[in-house]
Amino acid sequence: MSLLDADGSPLLIGGELRQGRGGTFATVNPATEETLGQAADADAADLDAAIGAARTAFDDTDWSRDHALRAHCIRQLRTALTEHADEIRDITVAEVGAPVMLTHGPQFQGPVDDLEFSANLAETYSWETDLGTASPMGIASARVLRREAIGVVGAITPWNFPHQINFAKLGPALAAGNTIVLKPAPDTPWVAAVVGAVIAEHTDIPPGVVNIVTSSDHSLGTQLTTDPRVDMISFTGSTATGRTVMTNAAPTLKKTFLELGGKSAFIIIDDADVVAAANYAAFSVCVHAGQGCALTTRLLVPRAHYDEAVNAAAKTMGSIRPGDPTNSGTICGPVISDRQRGRIEHYLNLARAEGGRIVTGGGRAPDRDRGYFIEPTLIADLGNDSTVAREEIFGPVLVVIPHDGDDDAIRLANDSPYGLSGAVWGTDQARIDHVTSGVRTGTLSVNGGIWYSADAPFGGYKQSGIGREMGIAGFEEYLESKLISTAR
Known part of the structure; x- marks a missing residue:
């Protein structure tokens, strides 16, 4: 019954x-x-x-x-x-x-x-x-x-x-x-x-x-x-x-x-496997069409590896197609409503207007006549002061921003009204500890660590x-x- x-x-x-x-x-x-x-x-x-x-x-x-x-x-x-x-x-x-x-x-x-x-x-x-x-x-x-x-x-x-x-x-x-x-x-x-x-x-x-x-x-x-x-x-x-x-x-x-809310940063230290880290960041922001307050939606990468990270993230996001949520293989389903889809489209238009480069995605899923589907979208060539880098979009949208070393990455991560979550990828434990100590946020994942658990507290700093x-x-x-x- x-x-x-x-x-x-x-x-x-x-x-x-x-x-x-x-x-x-x-x-x-x-x-x-x-x-x-x-x-x-x-x-x-x-x-x-x-x-x-x-x-x-x-x-x-x-x-x-x-x-x-x-x-x-x-x-x-x-x-x-x-x-x-x-x-x-x-x-x-x-x-x-x-x-x-x-x-x-x-x-x-x-x-x-x-x-x-x-x-x-x-x-x-x-x-x-x-x-x-x-x-x-x-x-x-x-x-x-x-x-x-x-x-x-x-x-x-x-x-x-x-x-x-x-x-x-x-x-x-x-x-x-x-x-x-x-x-x-x-x-x-x-x-x-x-x-x-x-x-x-x-x-x-x-x-x-x-x-x-x-x-x-x-x-x-x-x-x-x-x-x-x-x-x-x-x-x-x-x-x-x-x-x-x-x-x-x-x-x-x-x-x-x-x-x-959150606008969390995914920090790649220059001793990390940049491609693997960028792939992970790109995949995670597509899960449930990016509708998660704790998702890392700013990818902070070493300036010398910027193009490498952009290409890797674009390849991953371009391979993930929005699909039927009843299909067991679907990662990125629809966003919740036409209103929310319109809100995301507004941010994508702002990114273009501010000089951003849409590397992949950028609009409605072309193969979906019905449903509130948005393509996973990677935005490059914008600074941390851009609208899409500062405001919560709540969609499958990732902004890639270069940094000039660990302290600069900490500065960029903290240059946000939010402080909900974040991620750090690297190999040198002392450097990882320095970054995790410096970032003001309620939860941090290191090299893919999962912080979600019934016995683990979740919440944010600042306006999160x-x-x-x-x-x-x-x-x-x-x-x-x-x-x-x-x-x-």
Whole structure:
């Protein structure tokens, strides 16, 4: 039996699967431009009910204090999602345009498996720490530091890796004892609604602990961030929207976790295999059509090897054709929407206007009559001050920039408002250490090392965000600290 009804996937509010008061809105397959079906369109009253349900579940139940129940429910969710993996995988490929190969990793199965890390934390985390006895002002006092759930979490998530980002918030927040209102992106409502159906029908998660509200109305994000019943906002999206989230949360002094944009640098040291490194950089920016905030989209290469790197990257990118995401061999599928494709085309036109050279790609895939496909595109002969080198494009676009040694590469990498991720390729460990120490960014890959893992914190410096997601640090974002001092 299908988890979703194509005539209107439901909201989850207070443990009940229901339709939205605003009717329904269409969700579209970005590879075919065809309407997949309808999603529940929540209005302000629906969101108000979801926030109220989350507030009641936190205030009036033992959810935040019953660590064993939380671990049990998170494992139930992981099991149920795995049992329905084929259906959810099909929905993900169709709605997100994600290549099916990625659903066996970060587009579905990886984030589902990572829920076990959150379940384990609920059971094993040290919720109290004995600070011993001290005598401030001559009064002997025994101190205990207790960690407790923050309360109601408003989670706002984007469309590019929806399962990864939804579960990176749901897992730790639930393990910490919070209740949640999840507002997913309107481009991908089904991948969130199907999780709501699994929660309601296949887990013991109490009513109101998780609420999932899909909507075409972007103003609901403002409502969620300003409501005084919400204690924390966990947001992943653009830096511009992150600023608005902070502004909206400020009057009630909500805690805000922000995972924002990036324009990350891939640095090749001159002792590296330049061709191999350039090939790796070119390949990675094509995965999922470049729709990843942590992808390295600036390739910084030694000036003496500039032409060699450009030719190698162009050969790799030119060999990757945008294709049907249901095909197991597809690496680069469509971008999410016609709007996003138009945005990428705007940047490509800017690159040309600023004097950039389009080495390969540069437009819509010529062999695709339908779908929002963009060719993998390599841009050369522009400096780090160019628009396409400074702004996040969110497409399969790589800009190659020459550097004049390790310190210059560090300077160029840091000459950005962002600081989310990066990569370094070389052979001399001392030089690698010098570069990794100098680059101000939240994650770095060295010679192809993978930093993505449930137990590893992810987040950025500067305008790439505030706080960390995943790992112990990500879990503790959802906790408050309470000091209890007892006179002896």
